[in-house]
Amino acid sequence: MADSSLRRLAGELKNFLQACDEDEFINTAAAPAQTAAAGVSRTAAPLPPMREDSTLTIDFPRAQEPQPQPTISTEPLPAMMTTTQKQQALAELADTIKHCTRCPLGATRLNAVPGEGNIDAELMFVGEGPGYDEDRQGRPFVGRAGQLLDKMIAAMGLTREQVFIANIAKCHPMTDPQHPDKHGNDRAPNAGEIACCRKYLEQQIAIICPKYIVALGGVSAKALISDAKSLGALRGQFHNLSLDSVKLPRPVKILATFHPAALLRNPNWKKDAWKDLQMVMAEMGLKGPSR
Numbered sequence: 001m002a003d004s005s006l007r008r009l010a011g012e013l014k015n016f017l018q019a020c021d022e023d024e025f026i027n028t029a030a031a032p033a034q035t036a037a038a039g040v041s042r043t044a045a046p047l048p049p050m051r052e053d054s055t056l057t058i059d060f061p062r063a064q065e066p067q068p069q070p071t072i073s074t075e076p077l078p079a080m081m082t083t084t085q086k087q088q089a090l091a092e093l094a095d096t097i098k099h100c101t102r103c104p105l106g107a108t109r110l111n112a113v114p115g116e117g118n119i120d121a122e123l124m125f126v127g128e129g130p131g132y133d134e135d136r137q138g139r140p141f142v143g144r145a146g147q148l149l150d151k152m153i154a155a156m157g158l159t160r161e162q163v164f165i166a167n168i169a170k171c172h173p174m175t176d177p178q179h180p181d182k183h184g185n186d187r188a189p190n191a192g193e194i195a196c197c198r199k200y201l202e203q204q205i206a207i208i209c210p211k212y213i214v215a216l217g218g219v220s221a222k223a224l225i226s227d228a229k230s231l232g233a234l235r236g237q238f239h240n241l242s243l244d245s246v247k248l249p250r251p252v253k254i255l256a257t258f259h260p261a262a263l264l265r266n267p268n269w270k271k272d273a274w275k276d277l278q279m280v281m282a283e284m285g286l287k288g289p290s291r
């Protein structure tokens, strides 16, 4: 008797283990009482046989590949110069520029044009290169385009003396260097001239360390933002300035807009240029000229 009870229990246990799903499992769990009461043995449906070529694959979580972590420089940023240190450093730089012959423009210029303005300025304007008038005077933006730039600066509620104005190339690029007296002979500096000259501008920016730069024209914008996009794609947003040759004491934001010479040729663009300047005004908390 004890042996037959043991056999029955073993059969029920076998049925339990062969249950295919939860429902069958529950039914199977309930069956022993019923079958015991009815005295009927229950046969579980056989499981489908496993194919011989079946393989059991289990996806274990993969160990995380170590990701490269951004390196945080522990080098201290250079300190901001005092006004006296800036004056001396900019004067030495201007002297170097005036004697520079690193690129062919040095051979055809009348005067190098290092740049001018407030050496403690929060805002700096950077154009492409000196033109006919600038070459003669050794000062940036003094021709018709310069007069328009003065108006743009005034519309922001500033004066020329409150900002710093410079160019990427410090000497006059000409389409026809054989005839330097010809008007309408200006051109933008080419990539080789920019590469030769840009370290002077970078040093000026590092010395003055403005908070904001307005890049005037596509050539200036592409060179300073280091992006091959068109001026149209670069406009309308601030970019973080990153220089090749020097480290900045603090972050500098740069915004691209139209060159004043381009605005003289296409007055319809003035509306968009004004929107760009208003972005800078909003960042700087400028309200425009007081009336």
Ligand code: SF4
Pocket (backbone or CB within 6 Å): 097, 100, 101, 102, 103, 104, 105, 106, 107, 112, 169, 170, 171, 193, 196, 197
């Ligand atoms: S453009 Fe710049 S690199 Fe070329 S000669 Fe003038 S200062 Fe020197």
